[in-house]
Amino acid sequence: MANKEILLVAEVFSNEKDIDKEIVFEAIESALEAATIKRHSNQIKVRVIIDRKTGDYVTYRQWDVVDANPEIDGDVEFPASQILLEAAQMEDPNIMVGDVIQEEIESVDFGRIAAQTAKQVIIHKVREAERRKIVEAYQSRVGELITGIVKRIEKGNVYLDLGGHVEAFIAKEDMIPREAIRNGDRIRGYLKEVRSEARGPQLFISRTAPELLIALFRLEVPEVNEGMISIMGAARDPGSRAKIAVKGNDPRLDPVGACVGMRGSRVQSVTNELAGERIDIILWNPSEAQFVINAMAPAEIQSIVVDEDKHSMDLAVSSENLSQAIGRGGQNVRLATQLTGWELNVLDATKAEEKSEAEGAKIKQLFVEQLDVDDDIAMILVDEGFNTVEEIAYVPLSEMLAIEGFDEALVNELRSRAKDALLIKAIAAEETIESAEPADDLLSMEGMDKDLAHEMASLGILTMEDLAEQSVDDLLGLTDMTEDRAGRLIMKAREPWFAETSGE
Structure with missing residues (x-):
């Protein structure tokens, strides 16, 4: 059956929706199949094939070849769409279970099929194709800065029009708190995820992610894209305050000054985009302790105690700077912790000194008792940073010989006593366990x-x-x-x- 109208529909939909013509043909085939099935009283299986060049189409009724079902007296479960293997092999001895046999039947007229059914099927297929096309177009752009116009706001969730019938979604929790957004506003966001879903949003954008701050600085500071400045990380309290760490790759360039811009123009542009969020630009340093000191700005740090095992640092600040170091609601130290990756504990310098002295006295007494040395030698070991008997027993010989006033004989004696103390401790612990009685x-x-x-x-x-x-x-x-x-x-x-x- 020839039908030039089919070719016209395929052409129009393909051009208007900018999708592959093959998808439209498949949608029309589905619509014709649905109309054919509807014309029959039982649920037959139908396949329609359209000639893509002429618009001719033929309709086939199909049956799946199956084995006899013993539960229904050796018959088939769905007679309208299934046929027994024995019956099918009468026509073709080579046919197998799982194959499909078909015969041509009268086709419905494309001009007479239920227009609404055809339209719905075609529109559904077209929408699927459009959504698939959006996913393919934006999948490679995850992690980029996206600009759109606010289309609508629903319960704090924002829908953006990105143009070309593409819509993006910003969840309420990904919006900057208390930010005044109205329909028609042009805003930017960080494309954090693209999901292929049958319904609902597919492009998910965030305005609270630290990556948005980094992307905005890349936009405002040309030296970043040129490789003269590297952005090493960022931390945000969205809408309130943020910290961003930068590293200069050109010794002639001040990375902090370049990011601030002339009279603060560059950093101000980023602040304006983020609803007034105050931004501290931090100079990155390969020394983690110095990086932490920089990250705690504007607070001045008097001393740092690093605990490598717990990956934490105790920061001592003067009493008058304590509230500034901590920040309102702990904001400053929290952002510095996120930026550096270290757990930071801010202490009053006086209390920190008292704590350090108490810990030093405790360790000194431990050395006096377990190594059988006088207070002077024990204090020297504490001042050199030794905290346990294990360290004295197994630290490299050269490291202990570097201590002023320590000769090889003294070092060997201290190491020997330390190992003896550890052995005695291990034996005592083993004896305690061995002598333990179950309750x-x-x-x-x-x-x-x-x-x-x-x-x-x-x-x-x-x-x-x-x-x-x-x-x-x-x-x-x-x-x-x-x-x-x-x-x-x-x-x-x-x-x-x-x-x-x-x-x-």
Whole structure:
């Protein structure tokens, strides 16, 4: 059946919606299939094929080839769309289960099909294609700055028109608090995610992400794009205050001054875009301690104690600068923590000194007792930064010989005493564990035997409460212990926990 109208519809939709003509043809085929099925009383299976050059189309009724279903007396479950293998092989002996057979039937007239059905199918397909096209166009732009016009505001959520029938979504939590936004405003945001979904928004934008601050500085400061300045990180309290770390790659250039701009013009442009957010531009430093000092600006830091294990720093500031260092609601120290990646603790300098002296006195006394040295040598070790006997025992020999007044004989003697002290401590701890006796509740617990209870006690598991805090893996090293038995013992030990919960 020839139909020039089909070619015309495909041409018009393809040009108007700027989508592949093949998608429109597929939509028309679906509409013709739906109209054909509707014309039959039972739910037949139909396939319509349109000739893309002439507009001719033919309609085929299809059946899936299946085995007999014993539950329905060897027949098929859906007679309108299924055929038994035996019946199909009468026409074609080579046919297999899972194949499809078809025969041509009368086609419906394209001009007479339900116009609404055809229109809905075509529009649905076109919308799917448009949404897929948007995802493909913006997928590579995740992480970029996006500009749009506020189209509508719903319950704090903002929808942006990006042009070309493309819409983006800013969730309420991604909007700057208390920012005055009206329909028609032109605003920028950071494209944080693109999702391919059948309905709803697909482009998700944030105005609170630190990456937005970085993108705006890239826009306002040409030296960043030229590689003369690197942005090392940013932290924000959206709408209130932010910190951004910059590093100069050209010794002739002041990176902070370049980002501030003439009379503050560059940083002011960014501030205006972010609803008045005050921005501290921080000079990055390869020394983490110095970087933290810079990040705490404008507060002046008197001293820093670094704890590498906890990845934290104690910052001592004078009493009059304490509130400035912490900031309103802890804002300054919180932003500095986010920017540097270190956990920062601000202390009053006087209290910090007292704390340091107390800790030093405690460590000095430990050295006096465990190394059998006088106060002077113990104090020298503390002043040199030694905190534990382990450090003295295993620190490189050259490092201790570098201490003024220490010769090789003294260093060797201190290291020997430190190792002896550690050995004595380890033996005492082992004897304490070995002599430990299991508590009565552990001994009398269901599923427990005496040997197992004593073996647990040697590992420091003395009570049912101790056992309740273990995991299955913790017990698998015990004699003849299986995962099943370990699980049952632990759950038995935890029964009092559940009893307390239900009692509440």
